[in-house]
Amino acid sequence: MYPDGTIEKVLTEQEAANLDVEIAKYKGAIVPGFINTHCHLELSHMLGQIPEKTGLVEFVQSIIKSRQGDAAEIKAAMYHADQKMFDNGIVAVGDISNQVSSKEIKENSKIYYHTFIEAMGFNPERADAIMDYVKEIKQAFVPLPASVVPHAPYSVSQPLFELIREEAENDNTFISIHNQETDNENAFFENKTGGFLNLYQFLGLDISFFEPTKKTSLQSWLPYIKEQKSLLVHNTVSSKADIEFAKQTNSDLYWCLCPQANLYIENALPDVDLLINEGVKITLGTDSLASNHQLNILSEMITLQKHKQVGFEQLLSWATLNGAEFLALDGQFGTIEPGKKPGLNLIQLSSEFAIESDKVHRLV
Numbered sequence: 465m466y467p468d469g470t471i472e473k474v475l476t477e478q479e480a481a482n483l484d485v486e487i488a489k490y491k492g493a494i495v496p497g498f499i500n501t502h503c504h505l506e507l508s509h510m511l512g513q514i515p516e517k518t519g520l521v522e523f524v525q526s527i528i529k530s531r532q533g534d535a536a537e538i539k540a541a542m543y544h545a546d547q548k549m550f551d552n553g554i555v556a557v558g559d560i561s562n563q564v565s566s567k568e569i570k571e572n573s574k575i576y577y578h579t580f581i582e583a584m585g586f587n588p589e590r591a592d593a594i595m596d597y598v599k600e601i602k603q604a605f606v607p608l609p610a611s612v613v614p615h616a617p618y619s620v621s622q623p624l625f626e627l628i629r630e631e632a633e634n635d636n637t638f639i640s641i642h643n644q645e646t647d648n649e650n651a652f653f654e655n656k657t658g659g660f661l662n663l664y665q666f667l668g669l670d671i672s673f674f675e676p677t678k679k680t681s682l683q684s685w686l687p688y689i690k691e692q693k694s695l696l697v698h699n700t701v702s703s704k705a706d707i708e709f710a711k712q713t714n715s716d717l718y719w720c721l722c723p724q725a726n727l728y729i730e731n732a733l734p735d736v737d738l739l740i741n742e743g744v745k746i747t748l749g750t751d752s753l754a755s756n757h758q759l760n761i762l763s764e765m766i767t768l769q770k771h772k773q774v775g776f777e778q779l780l781s782w783a784t785l786n787g788a789e790f791l792a793l794d795g796q797f798g799t800i801e802p803g804k805k806p807g808l809n810l811i812q813l814s815s816e817f818a819i820e821s822d823k824v825h826r827l828v
């Protein structure tokens with residue numbers, strides 16, 4: 465390895481012995497830096513504030529009611545969360561932002577951030593105005609990498625989806641969206657029923673213009689973004705028919721799992737075996753400290769190993785290479801290969817490849 469962390473060569477024990485190089489020995493497994501493809505740094509001050517297992521509809525209302533706070537405290541919480549992610553072996557983050565407040569932290573961070581500026585607006589008549597607003601935030605993030613993205617199927621109108629897709633196409637970038645986090649989302653699209661009706665009422669939104677599509681959420685909105693490279697986040701209630709529809713509609717999709725946030729909010733987990741069997745590309749995310757006790761990808765891997773019996777090697781590719789590929793960072797991150805600068809983490813594994821601890825020892 466070069467002093468700046470770039471990998472020079474990967475050698476077997478025998479090859480290293482022949483070269484007469486200095487060898488440092490570690491107990492455990494050395495893996496590439498982790499990629500967190502879904503986070504909301506802006507919500508870091510909300511650690512421990514939102515009640516668990518209330519369901520998404522309650523959760524969203526709690527966030528709206530209590531996300532305000534003292535600007536200095538919010539900033540301090542973001543700095544702290546960023547440092548914790550670094551200590552937990554994370555080298556790159558796809559981070560959702562609704563404001564520009566995280567820019568300073570990202571500029572000063574040792575972590576690579578791609579910011580997803582979230583557009584929200586279900587009334588089709590507001591699409592242009594909302595797009596203008598989020599483009600201003602994107603502009604404010606320059607020179608940091610950022611793209612405008614839809615928040616969720618139930619909070620973005622078709623014209624707004626189309627504007628976001630055009631913007632992403634022009635910028636040659638990728639987008640991210642919260643997808644099928646609860647059954648209420650499908651019920652809303654299929655027949656305009658379920659808990660989201662309460663949410664719109666809480667928000668004071670008149671949705672009389674909305675006609676149910678008679679399809680699941682994913683099958684309703686996915687065609688609006690055409691072939692744009694996208695990350696679908698959560699997928700807690702995505703069915704086999706949804707996944708097959710998605711594969712046929714867009715060949716450049718990544719499926720992000722945030723298991724600890726799913727357990728926190730809905731006390732449910734996606735059908736991970738189904739996603740594996742369908743052969744889709746899976747990445748991992750922590751979501752925010754409003755819905756998680758920590759921002760630690762290794763801990764998410766342990767949760768999936770425990771609840772879904774996913775093999776270590778598979779989890780590792782989700783946590784490293786797939787995330788790097790989605791964020792278009794696989795030239796630098798994701799694998800330990802000559803020429804890359806992936807970050808190196810030492811972790812503890814049992815002889816059966818069970819991850820024994822969520823503590824990461826960062827070697828680089």
Ligand SMILES: [Zn+2]
Nearest residue numbers: 504642751752
């Ligand atoms: Zn989220």
